[in-house]
Amino acid sequence: MNEEIAFLTVTALAIVRALPVTVVLALTSALGASAVAVALVAAQATRVGRPLAQVWIFVFRGTPLLLQLFMVYYGLAAVGPIRHGLLWPLFRDPLFCAFAAMTCCCSAYIAEVLRAAWQAIPPGQVEAAQACGMSRWTRVRRVIAPQMLRLALPAYGNELVMLIKSTSLASTITVLDVTGVAQTLIAHSYRTLEVFCLAAAVYLGLTAGLTALLRRIERNLERGTGR
Amino acid sequence: MTEVLRARGITKSFGGRAVLRGIDLDAQAGDVVSILGGSGSGKSTFLRCLNLLELPDAGRIEIAGTTAPLDHDRKGRPRIADPRALNALRAKTAMVFQNFNLWSHMSVLDNVIAAPVHVHGQPRGEAIERAHGLLDKVGMTGFAQHWPRQLSGGQQQRVAIARALATDPDLMLFDEPTSALDPERVREVLDLMRALAAEGRTMLIVTHEMAFARDVSSRVVHVRDGVIESMGPPDAMFGAGASPAFRAFLAH
Numbered sequence: 001m002n003e004e005i006a007f008l009t010v011t012a013l014a015i016v017r018a019l020p021v022t023v024v025l026a027l028t029s030a031l032g033a034s035a036v037a038v039a040l041v042a043a044q045a046t047r048v049g050r051p052l053a054q055v056w057i058f059v060f061r062g063t064p065l066l067l068q069l070f071m072v073y074y075g076l077a078a079v080g081p082i083r084h085g086l087l088w089p090l091f092r093d094p095l096f097c098a099f100a101a102m103t104c105c106c107s108a109y110i111a112e113v114l115r116a117a118w119q120a121i122p123p124g125q126v127e128a129a130q131a132c133g134m135s136r137w138t139r140v141r142r143v144i145a146p147q148m149l150r151l152a153l154p155a156y157g158n159e160l161v162m163l164i165k166s167t168s169l170a171s172t173i174t175v176l177d178v179t180g181v182a183q184t185l186i187a188h189s190y191r192t193l194e195v196f197c198l199a200a201a202v203y204l205g206l207t208a209g210l211t212a213l214l215r216r217i218e219r220n221l222e223r224g225t226g227r
Numbered sequence: 228m229t230e231v232l233r234a235r236g237i238t239k240s241f242g243g244r245a246v247l248r249g250i251d252l253d254a255q256a257g258d259v260v261s262i263l264g265g266s267g268s269g270k271s272t273f274l275r276c277l278n279l280l281e282l283p284d285a286g287r288i289e290i291a292g293t294t295a296p297l298d299h300d301r302k303g304r305p306r307i308a309d310p311r312a313l314n315a316l317r318a319k320t321a322m323v324f325q326n327f328n329l330w331s332h333m334s335v336l337d338n339v340i341a342a343p344v345h346v347h348g349q350p351r352g353e354a355i356e357r358a359h360g361l362l363d364k365v366g367m368t369g370f371a372q373h374w375p376r377q378l379s380g381g382q383q384q385r386v387a388i389a390r391a392l393a394t395d396p397d398l399m400l401f402d403e404p405t406s407a408l409d410p411e412r413v414r415e416v417l418d419l420m421r422a423l424a425a426e427g428r429t430m431l432i433v434t435h436e437m438a439f440a441r442d443v444s445s446r447v448v449h450v451r452d453g454v455i456e457s458m459g460p461p462d463a464m465f466g467a468g469a470s471p472a473f474r475a476f477l478a479h
Binding site for chain 2: 122124125127128129130131132133134135136138142143146147150225
């Protein structure tokens with residue numbers, strides 16, 4: 001029994017030590033994906049950008065993230081200009097490759113969430129802004145963006161939860177995140193269930209924290225409409 | 228008399244169906260023009276063409292000396308030649324909508340000061356001071372910090388009118404301002420519009436309120452099948468000189 005507790009303690013500590021990797025990957029990917037998603041939505045409002053954005057979304061939403069990770073980490077290393085180019089120090093780093101693949105993939109999903117929110121804005125809200133002479137940028141800033149934020153938040157939160165869990169795939173390209181460390185520990189101890197349970201608990205804690213935060217933001221936004 | 232509106236030969240079709248088939252309309256400063264007509268006659272579309280919420284297929288629009296920057300692309304479809312000129316034109320007008328269209332994420336006060344601050348560059352403090360005066364005027368004193376959804380339809384429409392007045396527009400466009408209101412709320416909005424007419428605001432009003440059109444307008448316009456079927460001072464339009472078609476519309 002004592003041995004059991006000692007094992008679990010050591011394992012839990014090792015997994016928690018890997019937490020920063022998971023958090024950094026999730027946070028940077030979330031920021032990157034959101035920024036790219038905003039750019040994709042903006043691009044869809046232009047004639048040249050629309051097909052490009054649509055192809056981006058089609059490709060990254062339509063292929064598995066796991067394959068994207070493999071292609072970025074293992075695949076690009078075989079491409080001469082990258083292998084011998086200025087960006088090699090970046091693409092040599094598995095954590096950066098995971099960030100790049102996740103940014104591309106999740107941006108496609110978030111762009112669709114934002115586009116749906118854009119389309120859900122009642123036309124009258126935009127017409128009122130047009131009718132008083134607001135420029136396009138002022139309309140976006142004062143009316144469209146705030147309303148989009150409100151409409152997109154629940155689905156956007158969902159995407160962020162998925163994103164946190166997807167970071168575990170980075171372990172397949174040698175990133176020692178929570179899942180990566182868990183697998184290493186299992187290789188030493190063969191105690192699959194206990195270790196994975198501890199790792200799962202860590203993800204559960206992360207997503208629970210995120211969910212609570214999102215609910216709070218949502219409540220604050222709702223207060224801002226007198227509901 | 229200063230000319231505020233000159234619209235010439237406005238046409239518009241939707242999917243091959245001609246909704247406006249050449250409308251000319253002028254308005255002088257202080258005119259209150261009521262635009263009447265059956266549903267589908269094109270009266271709302273005409274109003275929305277004036278501030279280019281709909282792009283007319285052809286025609287010329289001038290508001291307070293500014294010409295609407297209308298143009299056609301190579302396929303002959305209408306387009307905006309110059310977005311900045313369009314915004315400048317729209318800034319001279321204000322529109323009151325059937326469904327109020329107050330911005331739901333802004334307080335009443337923010338709704339009223341949005342155009343003065345973000346379009347006309349008025350200092351915020353000045354705009355707020357003026358907004359409070361306008362809210363008093365429309366009978367919404369004390370509602371500045373409320374949210375649109377907390378208000379009744381009539382109250383929302385009165386705030387929308389305060390919002391429209393905030394930029395001191397040369398031309399006010401009312402698109403069926405009482406059609407979405409409960410019968411008992413119609414009165415409070417019409418009374419307010421009556422007061423605006425009395426103080427010399429230039430107003431174009433698409434409405435179904437016949438008594439209001441008769442009592443308040445300086446001119447009544449009857450639109451039918453996308454053209455102006457008849458128009459004149461209310462005495463003539465509602466009196467013996469009315470056209471048979473308008474008389475039929477009234478009797479309907």
